[in-house]
Amino acid sequence: MKKSIILFLFSMLLLMLIPMHTHAASHQTKIILDGQELVLPNDVEVVNVRSNIMIPIRVVAENLKFNVKWNQKTQNVNIEQASTAISLTVGKDQATVQNNTVQLNIAPQMIKNTVVVPLRFVSEEMGLRVGWNNKDKIVTLTSNNGSQPASPSHGNDAATNLVHDITYANNQLVVSLDREVAPVISTLKNPERIIVDFPSTNFGNMGQVPSGGSMGRLDVNEFPSVTDIRYSLFKNDPPQVRIVIELNNISSVNYTQQTIAGKFILDLSMANEPAPAPATPVNSGKKIVVIDPGHGGSDPGTISYTKQPEKHFALALGLKVQALLENEPDIELMMTRETDVYPTRPERVKLANDLNADVFVSIHGNSVPAAPQISGTETYYYQRESSKALATLIHKNLIDALGFNDRGVKNGNYQVIRETTMSAVLLEIGFLSNQIEEEAMMSETNLNKAAQAIVDGIKEYLKL
Ligand SMILES: [Zn+2]
Structure with missing residues (x-):
């Protein structure tokens, strides 16, 4: 584990030492919009900034027949189409969509004269379904109805739901989704497993997205009661995301589930861990x-x-x-x-x-x-x-x-x-x-x- 980190850092260092012009043409990322590959201008590319996939907004918006205006002085991008108006500013992590302020998890950036925005913004505010194939570096974008420009959707349509994040901490599996969904939960024995299936759900922008039968894993080293948590795209059409939690050394599987603000929470603290003796009363009634x-x-x-x-x-x-x-x-x-x-x-x-x-x-x-x-x-x-x-x-x-x-x-x-x-x-x-x-x-x-x-x-x- 340590060795691989050192190797990784070393190769990063090597990459940084290689002159810029040699790596530009090496692997151009592709953007596929409604099944068609977008022609990206020469020095425009998809970039990964702190695990956020960022895409050039102008190319995408223009191909959706949005009207794009760039204000050099204010570093502001205005995107308009019929009733939709989006305003983004380079370096500012708040955007305006239909006069509402929207918080971005990362601010738009100017990279090689191109404004790039997080893929997640495109999915959430322009109503596109997004996919990211990390292996082949392909962004897939699907607007609501083929060639028609997309209108902002806040998740009320019948389109595929998207998983944006999966975490495990404090005996809780937390899955962040575009919108609430009732997963199908089943258990299996030898070893004890909890299987959580999300119907009509795919992976959104979560950095490393498993595709083509591959699997993602969470680091569970800190949690003795869990031996493995893995997730994959279990089915393709319609998509179905499956998360498997493998438990260690327990006689029966117990959990509670709830959905809060677009997050599905599976709580395993009930019986899978021996209850700690309360040293000091934590809840003082305050x-x-x-x-x-x-x-x-x-x-x-x-x-x-x-x-x-x-x-x-x-x-x-x-x-x-x-x-x-x-x-x-x-x-x-x-x-x-x-x-x-x-x-x-x-x-x-x-x-x-x-x-x-x-x-x-x-x-x-x-x-x-x-x-x-x-x-x-x-x-x-x-x-x-x-x-x-x-x-x-x-x-x-x-x-x-x-x-x-x-x-x-x-x-x-x-x-x-x-x-x-x-x-x-x-x-x-x-x-x-x-x-x-x-x-x-x-x-x-x-x-x-x-x-x-x-x-x-x-x-x-x-x-x-
Ligand atoms: Zn503030």
Whole structure:
């Protein structure tokens, strides 16, 4: 294992030492759209950035008969077709789709004069079904009805469902899907196995996707009760994804299952592991609140009117909320960060989920540099009614306390509120790109007011 990592690093080093021009023509990635290979301009290619497959957006959009406009000055791409309008900016991990802000797991990038966007964005926001064959480096894209341009789909059609991620931790198998699906679960003996079949489901953008009968595996070294977790495309037409969990040394297989916000969760903690003796009572009856000051460290967030990074605002306000909540006898508080560091979004999500927190609040400042007149407070939740209730209470308190323009409580597809499993909200306190609002937001008085409003909203929600 170690040896292969060293070998890998060594070959990466070699690759970096080879002059650029020799590797360009070696293996051109193909993009197949509705069965037809797209002609890629000479120096345009599909790239892999931190396990995200990124594709040149212009080539794809133009072939779908979208109208593509590039603004060199603002580094902005506008994509329009009939009623669909998408706006992306290089280096910015938020896009606009039909006037809604959409969070990307990786910002669009400029590579060799071409803007590339994550494949997942194309599937989620342009309604294409996507596939990635890592071995042959082929991206397959399928629009909803052949040659017709696709319209954004949010997963209500009968198209193939897609698996975006499979993880195993804390005795839980978590499968992230485009939309909820009821898998067929069966068990087998000798060895004990749990077989989870997802009907009409294929692999989406998850980096290494098994194809052609090959298998993917999760690393289960840390989990003594599990010997193997493997996944494959079990059937082709219609596609069916199968996950097999092989268990170690147990007399009977027990599990519970649930589906939360597009995630299928198979929980094996019931009987497969000897129950640990509780050393200290973990649940003191207190409510667990996680406060998440957005961005931090290497991730500045947006840049304000006076060129201050959003991360400083988020932390300043977060620490004030912390100071207030620490005095609450019925609340157990956890911060995702207390200094200028960058926990990744999956790390923030994991912290809250592992704690089994009751409330998750992510703090941000908004920005539209191109329209500095825009101002006001927005509060986001993702789908769950419990999150919406929390969002409504905090939002009302913020509007009352700060008196900013009320831009409403909205459903928003942000990772930290989508993938957390408790009541979770993302606060856009105000617009840092607005000169007057930035000054108001950064004032000591308003930071204190906002912190108190957040605390009041949380306490009202928790009925404390
Ligand atoms: Zn932010």
